[in-house]
Amino acid sequence: MKTEFITLNEERQVTLTAYLQETGGAFPYILKRPAILILPGGGYQYCSDREADPVAMPYLKAGFQVFILRYSVNCHSAWPNPLNDYEQAMSLIRKNAEEWKVYEDKIAVLGFSAGGHLAGCAATMAKEKPNAALLGYAVTKASDVALCEPEGPDVNAAVDEHTCPCFVFAACNDQIVPISNSLAFLQALAQHGVTFESHIYAYGPHGFSTGDTSVQPAKTQMCSRIPSWVEDSIGWLRDVFGEFGETCMEEPECKSHVNGDFEAMLSGDCTFGYLRTCPEAGAVMKPILGWIQEHLAEIMEHTGLIPAKTVQEQGEECFYAIADDRMLKEILRYAKLPKEVENGILGALSKIPNPRRKRKDKTGGAV
Incomplete structure (x- = not known):
């Protein structure tokens, strides 16, 4: 030494x-x-x-x-x-x-x-x-x-x-x-x-x-x-x-x-809640949000986290309450969308700059 x-x-x-x-x-x-x-x-x-x-x-x-x-x-x-x-x-x-x-x-x-x-x-x-x-x-x-x-x-x-x-x-x-x-x-x-x-x-x-x-x-x-x-x-x-x-x-x-909420680009590592409320990701998230609306009761029964009666009374919000803090890639495991649709969602997200980082840059912050 x-x-x-x-x-x-x-x-x-x-x-x-x-x-x-x-x-x-x-x-x-x-x-x-x-x-x-x-x-x-x-x-x-x-x-x-x-x-x-x-x-x-x-x-x-x-x-x-x-x-x-x-x-x-x-x-x-x-x-x-x-x-x-x-x-x-x-x-x-x-x-x-x-x-x-x-x-x-x-x-x-x-x-x-x-x-x-x-x-x-x-x-x-x-x-x-x-x-x-x-x-x-x-x-x-x-x-x-x-x-x-x-x-x-x-x-x-x-x-x-x-x-x-x-x-x-x-x-x-x-x-x-x-x-x-x-x-x-x-x-x-x-x-x-x-x-x-x-x-x-x-x-x-x-x-x-x-x-x-x-x-x-x-x-x-x-x-x-x-x-x-x-x-x-x-x-x-x-x-x-x-x-x-x-x-x-x-x-x-x-x-x-x-998670991916603070990374430079959007991805499947971002939380579901961040992506579903992110305007830049709106079009990309549309297929999975539509799937959730159609299969909400089935999802909740599968996870066993919320009683069916609560699902009927509160609808999508009860799902978001437990899903928003989870990464999108975890939610996709439940969705069982066609592989090409899932890959398309993840691929499209990876090309979108994270608006949270972009807003930071405009105020003088460095990436």
Whole structure:
């Protein structure tokens, strides 16, 4: 393994430490590696060593190239200095991706506390967005951000459909950063269909880092499951980035959105409710909506979800109540339309730009 220490801003003492593992040779099936950029916490007053190298080691073991950014803090922490430091670091990693054997589209950011705020900003508003973000007991609410960095932005308000998949962990009784920060962030992700995984532990101190006794005294009042977040996060990253395969990464198991409602093009992964109320999809949806009207009682009897009497009294609305949150491709399994009709519906949808994304673009957002 090779270690590089790079000064990004001498005046503000901003540095990037790179831990670079070998590829090829003894690892003939690994030509490149995913990467993770660690942002230690410290209330924007310092960068905690407890959330730097001790955190890096498990990800190195899992096969990642690992970077630690010590961003602008204390008298240099005025916003947007920390975000600019992140942008510079991520840009440098991607610029050197070939030399450092990094997949440019498989770089995660991991931040703790104030570093979690910075990671959240990277995921939601940076030009050089990460491909996944991990936030540990992070500050995300404007009122709490202001306590450590008065000009720091509200992460929760910045979440949109362009936010990358996120992994969130914290302790329910955190006395420094209230759990309401993580919960509000998760709610914002859910509202925009962003894929996430969450581990909110029953009790534990703020700043538990990896949670093992090398960073926490053995008698710390802490949920015994807290250290599990490390392996859980590595497993999650494998779901999002894919596993090591023969000379390249395998296809990820987990998509960036929980359904197609926020993707660039319409598809069978969109929810039935979104498509049936989407004017642009009206003509394409007409065959299946007509089929539902003709076979409603049969469908409901088949699913067994709603009594026949309710179907008779409420008609189509009772079907929509249970179908609207399901993906179209699931509804098509019930419809049993001729294969050419089903393929025609899915093929036609795939050619229609998602109006939700188009509306975003017209207001200045980037796809």
